[in-house]
Amino acid sequence: MATNIQAAVQPSATRPRRGATAPQRVDFLSGNEAAAAAARDIGFHLMGYFPITPSTEVAENLAKMQANGDHEIVMVPGDGEHGAAGICYGAAIGGGRVLNATSSQGLLYALEQLPVQAGTRMPMVLNIATRAVSGPLDIRCDHSDVYFALNTGWIILLARDPQAVYDLNFAAVKIGEHADVRLPVLVAYDGFFTSHQKRRLECFDDAETVRREFLGKPDAPYTALDPRHPVTFGPYMNDPDLINNKQQLSLAMEAARQVIPQVLEELHALTGRLYPVMDAYRMDDADVAVVLLNSAAETAKEVADHLRDSGQKVGVLSPNVLRPFPAAAFRDALTSVRAVVIGDRADSYGADGGNLSLEVRAALQQDEHNRTLVLSRVYGLGGRDFDDTDAAQFFEQATQSAKSQQVAVPFAYHGTYAGDPDQKPPSGLPAIETAEVSRGMARVRENPDTGRLEVELEPLWATTTMPGRIAPGHGACPGCGVFPVLHQVYSVLEGDLVVLFQTGCAMVVTTGYPNTAHRITYIHNLFQNGAATLAGLVEMYHELLRRGELPDSPDITFMMVTGDGGMDIGIGPALGAAHRNHNMIILEYDNQGYMNTGAQLSYATPLGHRTSTSEVGRKRAGKVFHHKDTAQIFASCHLPYVFTASEGYPEDLMRKAAKAQWYAKHEGLVYGKVLSFCPLNWRTTDDAAQSVLQTAVDSCFFPVYEVEKGQTMISYDPDLLGRRRKVSDWLALMGKTKHLMSPDNAENLAAVEAEVDRRWRRLKAMHQHPEL
């Protein structure tokens, strides 16, 4: 038996494919895994990235491979997609090969970098696992993100399945770097349908040879790393020059029309797989056709086969290249087609068709003899499935038009639901009255001698009958620490409260449509923009009050709730709000990673900790830089009140929450960071919260303190109480840090210990000095 298993564990046999010159092996990979495998085999120099569903797995897979030494791509985690795109741009100016992967909001947040990358002619590859654009937030597939890239000057390749993702990444490098082109290339594949579906595919067995013989060496005409040839990148260029720069870009796009088929033909010779610019399926004598992009086109092919079996002349058109737009290929393919349904997985609102539809119509308009009837349909938004019955309806609508020689409905949404007036989601709970939550659970008074606030708490049992501002029934993991944090804080906050949650676990698990756990007014905007949004609301509130336009308004407290990840990508707007000192609270639940998207590293993740983008393997052991000290960053904003607290020390947190409310009402912005338990991704049992949180504080990894009007006060000093523990005592309690106990990682452990100790000593010095 053992021998059999051993034999089978070997990678499956190399299968030289007929007509292919490169040896390949069969594998079983998802689209994201295929993108990562291609990156490994291409051997990019650098990847700049930021996690966003559903593209995150590309970086995760590469992190896993990197930990085991399977590639040498430098992986730089951005502070957000805007930063990640900047990292990629900078790296591209250095002349090496650069990769990124993103989706949806990530693409939009990075968007302004895209035309710069194209306009300054810096090739790189960006994989997009396509996903609906917010709002409201939807993580599933559509094409509303990639359509935003149509006007950026990037070449856009479409990968309909994981094999195409793998193959077209190679093509992307070669096309983009071609001397006549020199443009960045985007490879778009369907989020979840392709990014997360595993399929059989073939990978190069000898990547080295393919790299050498197919890709060759990157040959940038200008780089920023050649001081003997100084170059100014990005001059200040107004009229009359910019238009000429743009015509150069346009000519490069025209050149790509020639280069792309050549490269795809070379790839064909190498792999045996051909990606024509226009994939025309059973189109030769087709009377009717549907035009679709990516996975939906594959579904339609199945239906086309069935309809062909019953004698109907139908076909499917789906381009493999979206930029440059294959207008001529569309014209040719549709010459004798009587009616076509063009399906867009994104709308160009108000334009009576999505971008694909509009561009195909424009292409046909160039052919004065063309009589094809065109029906534009918007389908599959936000991940709504497109299955064989949907494809059959598209063929049927085209067939009807062909028969009747008219288009009854030129533009329509497909697959929506009007609703039934008798049906409603489950009813909500009554609004909480101000009096019900104004019960003096914490009494705050200013001590005139010290100038500091003092808090008197009601006994705990008294808070148990406070109406919860969050209802039960939310979908957090068992043992989640975010909800105890919120409960502890909400228990002492008096009166009416309006909250804004940044993107993260607490947001996702409380508001799955059409349900909401929030019993008070709740807002979600973009991942990074919460503090700015809440600042705007706070100022609107005060202005409406001032103008007498909210005559009966209660006194509202405003609080933003964010994870530690939100304080990476959102640190800019948060610091902006802090410097402007709005009357609001920023409450950060710190669980040391992007737990919502699958436990990627955040800057708050400590050195050496395992996350899905800082993996542990033969070559690497966890995150490579120290945790961010966000509380000190906010203390430097000279706010009235900054605090840290632990979910495991409720009384302390509740006192601080009460002070936070007082300061937010009377003096301005408050920032609080609360250590919050995450059993799933810390890899502990669900009921290990107390010991882990306690040891995090006792080891001084997470000091509990406050900075009140600029003065630092340590709330709990384990040294003084004789409770100091070693950092390793804390790390030993979690699966994510178990590896740090091994002698192999002694250096990492010592570095964490030294840094924790240094920060603790510094904090103590501040505590002892009245001016710090």
Next chain:
Amino acid sequence: MNRKTTLPDPSRFFEIRFESIGGLGAHAAGQILARTAVLHMNLNGAHFSSYGSEKKGSVVRSYIRLGGADKPIRTSAPIDSPDVVVVFHTALLEQPITLAGLKSGSTVICNAAAGELPEGLSRVPAGATIVRVDALKIAVEERSRPNAVLLGTLTAALPFLDADTVLTGLNEGFAHHNSEAVAANERAFARGGKEFEVVDHVGQGSEDLPIMRPQPVWGYQTAPIGGVLPLPGNTVWNDLTTSRTGWLPVFNTEECIHCGLCVLVCPDFCLVWSNEGAGTVPALECPDFSLTWSTEGPGEEAPSARLLGVDYRYCKGCLRCIETCPTEAMTREAETPGLADRLQVPLYPEITKRVGGTRGN
């Protein structure tokens, strides 16, 4: 090893759907089976899972589509009308969608203890095969996971699957685990392939079960604009029962001092309190600073709030209340069928406690 495998009907796909709860390993098992089919059985295959943004403990569906080596897989649609459904958790059988699309001639494999096949199975078409295996018990005994057992049962139930080949794939899937874990999986897999029973006369359905697609409650003519939800707190209608994985906290009223510490750590807001009745709070003696509570100040009077029990509709079984309880008022018990119903203290008595049960108006 690369066996040539022939599917029962090579002209179409053979489709398998795993119905599970996050954390039980359905995604991994589906992936292993499809991967094995592609790499070692000379089949074409696809695998994917569907799950929302909810975390551990929510419903997961895992889809395996198998075809002949030369049959291209083009569709990426979920499996509506499966040849096999594997139910990882019996509570799921209370939701009709779990068995949706099941047809005569297909197979249901259900993880259930002997004699504890749920009523939901009576809807299965009479012409379908029902297989029961106590995957949880075997997994616990072998220190493995239910997915290894169920994979063993599935392999035994499908003649075209070769046990050695699937086991090979299973071992590859856990190649990064230690040898003890691999051996445990092997034992679990082998027992799953032997210790199952084919249950006759349970499926009474006279026709195939209809395909079900989730239908939104609101549509574009009825939903409030902009996606707003003017329904504060309507998650109370959700039922999180299936999030528990074998354990629940049991409230022992005579031990309770009504201190309220459990409320501070309960993530699920499932503890039920009353304002009536009074007692006295003994001083807490907790060794950790984290659990002390100030008894000074204005709150020295006896508590007027009392803990009544747990609403198990919302309890996910994390047991943090037990970890925190300074007395023994909360204890951990294995969740036997019906236990939660017997101990239930509802927060909202108007909501019936049934999985996927009554919806609001």
